[in-house]
Amino acid sequence: MNNKRLCIPLILVTSLLSACVNYSRDSGVENLWRQPQAFNNGTTTSQQVLTALGPPSQVLAVGKQTVYYYLKEQVQRQGLILLVYNETTEVSAFDRAIFFFNEQGILEDFSYSKMADTPE
Amino acid sequence: MTSHSTLFIISLFCLVTLPACSIVKRQYGYVEPVASFTPTNSHDVLQKMGAPDSIAVLNDAFIFAYHSISIDEPQLGLAIPSFDFFKFTLGSATASHNYHFFAFTLEGKVINLQDNRWQNALGDSSAIGLIFVVEETVDLASFEVPRATNLWGQSLLLDKSLLEISFEDIILAKRLDLIGQDY
Numbered sequence: 001m002n003n004k005r006l007c008i009p010l011i012l013v014t015s016l017l018s019a020c021v022n023y024s025r026d027s028g029v030e031n032l033w034r035q036p037q038a039f040n041n042g043t044t045t046s047q048q049v050l051t052a053l054g055p056p057s058q059v060l061a062v063g064k065q066t067v068y069y070y071l072k073e074q075v076q077r078q079g080l081i082l083l084v085y086n087e088t089t090e091v092s093a094f095d096r097a098i099f100f101f102n103e104q105g106i107l108e109d110f111s112y113s114k115m116a117d118t119p120e
Numbered sequence: 121m122t123s124h125s126t127l128f129i130i131s132l133f134c135l136v137t138l139p140a141c142s143i144v145k146r147q148y149g150y151v152e153p154v155a156s157f158t159p160t161n162s163h164d165v166l167q168k169m170g171a172p173d174s175i176a177v178l179n180d181a182f183i184f185a186y187h188s189i190s191i192d193e194p195q196l197g198l199a200i201p202s203f204d205f206f207k208f209t210l211g212s213a214t215a216s217h218n219y220h221f222f223a224f225t226l227e228g229k230v231i232n233l234q235d236n237r238w239q240n241a242l243g244d245s246s247a248i249g250l251i252f253v254v255e256e257t258v259d260l261a262s263f264e265v266p267r268a269t270n271l272w273g274q275s276l277l278l279d280k281s282l283l284e285i286s287f288e289d290i291i292l293a294k295r296l297d298l299i300g301q302d303y
Contacts, residue, residue: 027267028267028270057269057270057272058269058272060175060177061177062182063182063226064226069171069175071269073267079254083251085142086141086143086254087143087145088144089145089146089147090145090146090147091146091147092147092148092149093149093150094150094173094267096170096172096173097171098172098175109166110166111166111170112171113150113170113171113173114150114152114169114170115150
């Protein structure tokens with residue numbers, strides 16, 4: 001009986017031996033648009049956007065407009081490792097900014113991606 | 121049978137037969153939940169939805185796409201007799217999609233829009249691995265490709281004579297696939 005009493009906590013402790021894992025990685029441009037910026041439709045120029053944010057990830061022509069598209073990918077993985085149960089969650093977030101300029105290089109419209117506080 | 125004996129047997133059973141059952145969750149992108157709205161132009165969409173995940177430019181239209189995917193992969197781990205530190209894992213994965221599509225004229229007026237949510241099974245599979253390592257049983261490599269947008273500048277450095285896609289097509293995004301995120 002004494003052996004059994006020792007075995008039970010030993011098994012429980014062994015079962016609940018745990019470890020946590022966590023890693024993250026980024027790719028793409030630096031998301032400087034999340035810092036305070038003073039971009040205004042109708043007055044800000046493409047040069048001012050380039051100076052503030054650096055070269056865009058991609059440039060597009062949409063009709064007579066030029067589009068600057070910025071993208072930063074952030075991947076974060078967290079995990080709980082137990083002997084009888086594991087759980088890992090990986091979240092890939094795509095932080096984006098888009099700017100539309102007219103033929104004169106004046107900002108016509110811009111927007112940033114909505115970011116999640118918690119995964120869906 | 122005493123309660124100690126019962127607990128002993130249950131604990132031993134769990135430890136021996138069910139090592140490392142796992143839940144693997146993945147989230148790609150995020151689409152903020154929004155109430156149904158009727159935009160008239162691209163400005164309304166940008167204000168409500170934020171910068172799009174993907175853009176495509178056609179001859180007389182352009183498209184914004186917003187797409188997020190949640191993948192859940194529950195796994196059952198079984199002990200392998202005589203191999204104490206190894207387990208046999210059975211798993212299946214399901215992807216839940218949230219997709220919003222907006223098409224505009226080149227002047228930015230809305231042509232059409234649609235949103236949809238759906239699920240699709242990514243398959244069932246199995247793996248053998250260490251009991252303290254979470255093995256993925258379903259191949260999700262297609263979700264891990266580099267984003268085309270982050271390779272765009274690099275594509276401009278390619279030799280013109282070796283390009284499958286012309287420079288005009290790259291600049292105007294005149295391709296069948298969306299630019300931005302690949303899914």
